[in-house]
Amino acid sequence: MTNMKSLANTVFAGVAALLLLATTPAEAEDVSVKIGNFTFGPQDLKVKSGATVTWTNEDDIPHTVTSTTMAFKSKALDSDDKFSFTFTTPGTYQYFCSLHPHMTGTIVVEAATGSNATPPK
């Protein structure tokens, strides 16, 4: 009978672990934006709250990632330099390159609640 009880405990632990997995909020996304040819790509990006966006400069001249509200601001990124920012507050974040202000991009951060937070296109 001891074995049965131990088996039951093992099964219970397994079920508990599965439940924990199922109820843990979705893993925060990691999203990449490439900077190339004087363009942020994708230029308009929609992410869930908690997502970390990483910009990589693939141009051979420096660029920056500068929020219009100064919510975030990179240093001048040389080739292959990266800049990351984690968006924890829903909203629309517009940014540009302070060296080439015609380079612009937008990050839309949505609340990370429910699986239907993103309406189908």
Ligand SMILES: [Cu+2]
């Ligand atoms: Cu630039």
